[in-house]
Amino acid sequence: MYYQIYATCIASVEISRRLGAEWREMSAEQKxxxxxxxxxxxxxxxxxxPNYR
Incomplete structure (x- = not known):
């Protein structure tokens, strides 16, 4: 999915928006x-x- 969107040279904001919408549509079982x-x-x-942060 990411590659299909990225390959069309869409801005990263739009990629995030589309992936977020797809995530919200997924069921708990799919997530x-x-x-x-x-x-x-x-x-x-x-x-x-271990010492990170």
Missing amino acids: LPHIQRSRQLRIEHFDMY
Whole structure:
């Protein structure tokens, strides 16, 4: 999805707007894998950089 929008040279504001609209249309079940991945990446980041912030 991102590449399709980006390849048309649309401004980043418009890309964010479209992706935000798509995210809001997704069900909680569709969002779950993305949320879980985000949480996992956050944990990995904290492990790699314990003194960050």
